[in-house]
Amino acid sequence: MSVGIVSYGAYIPRYRIKIEDIARVWGDDAEILKAGLRVNEKSVPDVDEDAATIAVEAARSAVSRSGIDSQRVGAVYTGSESHPYAVKPTSTIVAEAVGATPVLTAADYEFACKAGTAAIQTCMGLVSSGMIDLGLAIGSDVAQGAPGDALEYTAAAGGVAYVIGNKESELTAIIEDTYSFTTDTPDFWRREGMPYPEHGGRFTGEPGYFKHVTHAAKGLMQKIGTKPEDYDYAVFHQPNGKFPARAASMLGFSKEQIQPGMVVTRLGNTYSGSCMMGIAATLDQAKPGDRIFATAFGSGAGSDAFSITVTDRIEEIRDSAPKVEELLANPTYVDYATYARHKGKIRLA
Structure with missing residues (x-):
């Protein structure tokens, strides 16, 4: 099912x-x-x-x-x-x-x-x-x-x-499968009572973001037997515009695949909503049968990867609520x- x-x-x-x-x-x-x-x-x-x-x-x-x-x-x-x-x-x-x-x-x-x-x-x-x-x-x-x-x-x-x-x-959209990669990497933290988080500077890239995103992405593709060219779109966590573009390149995804979901340039990093916002922006323009590859990242640290296939129903419901571009x-x-x-x-x- x-x-x-x-x-x-x-x-x-x-x-x-x-x-x-x-x-x-x-x-x-x-x-x-x-x-x-x-x-x-x-x-x-x-x-x-x-x-x-x-x-x-x-x-x-x-x-x-x-x-x-x-x-x-x-x-x-x-x-x-x-x-x-x-x-x-x-x-x-x-x-x-x-x-x-x-x-x-x-x-x-x-x-x-x-x-x-x-x-x-x-x-x-x-x-x-x-x-x-x-x-x-x-x-x-x-x-x-x-x-x-x-x-x-x-x-x-x-x-x-x-x-x-x-x-x-x-x-x-059918979520074909999901795969996660998680370690205890303290690249970003906020203690109880602290108003603002602290971060490990350059360590938020490696061994934080890139290690976990690439391991989760590769793990999922290996698990279900897919490769980057099998997907029409790709979305990666967007703490800025540089990291997801680099992660996509490291994994073999193209600029064209990630562009529809790249909302960070005009939005910034919505933290827990970041990768999910990119998926929503992609669904706003995807066609039935299109496949979306998505990988979220959370400091601390871990990544969740998803393989998604859009169904015919997207055409029925897409215009019934505000799209990301409209927002x-x-x-x-x-x-x-x-x-x-x-x-x-x-x-x-």
Whole structure:
């Protein structure tokens, strides 16, 4: 029995800040930063937006896009690095907001930027076992970056939700298989009570990102007997524009394969929503029969790889909720002071 994506939905705040406006405050060279990061601007949450409200908006789009009965959702899992409560689940808020309560099981996930794809894998297992009818897996973040830190140039806000099921007539995309590669690599961390994460600088590339992404990707292709040319599209975690392009090249994927899902240049890094946002942007333009290869990465560290085939149903539901490109369009730009207020970087005594 096949298992896969029944529906999907995304949400991106309308506010943006340009790299130049951040660099101007810290005296950095914006052109050098843009060339190195391959990011021009990033999304900024509104003053009343957090990982929970973003997750709710994405989940509502996912439910409405396919017109499913939300009472069929038996599991809600939300992955995030920025859950608004240390003790109080985001997932119960989402379940209530979409009308899925009482829900059989709900929990919040944390694994840096791959918590959302871990939620997808969990829902796949629960659906395949028959424990639930549909599962709702979400990656949502209001990403943190300390003032003046390199992360501040890319840490963005956004979320994506996927409804996972196994009824053939409902599947928009079949998840053929998944494979993960995980080690204890402390390349990025934030202790309880710390407002901003710390990172190991260049070690976030190797032995963090590239080791885990390539091992998971190669592991999946070896497991199911595929190669890069078997896929129409490829998506890799997008902490910046440079890393996914390099990972694709290392694995044998082309620029043309990754371009449709490369949203980081105008969005920034949405952490748990990053790879999932790239998949959503790809689904927004994929045709029935197209195959998508995707690999998420989370510091700490691990990667989840997926092989996905799009079905005919994509044509039926695609236009029933906002597409990623529509969410990226017509932004409202803010200056650094407004951005700092929206992000809570300015604290009252």
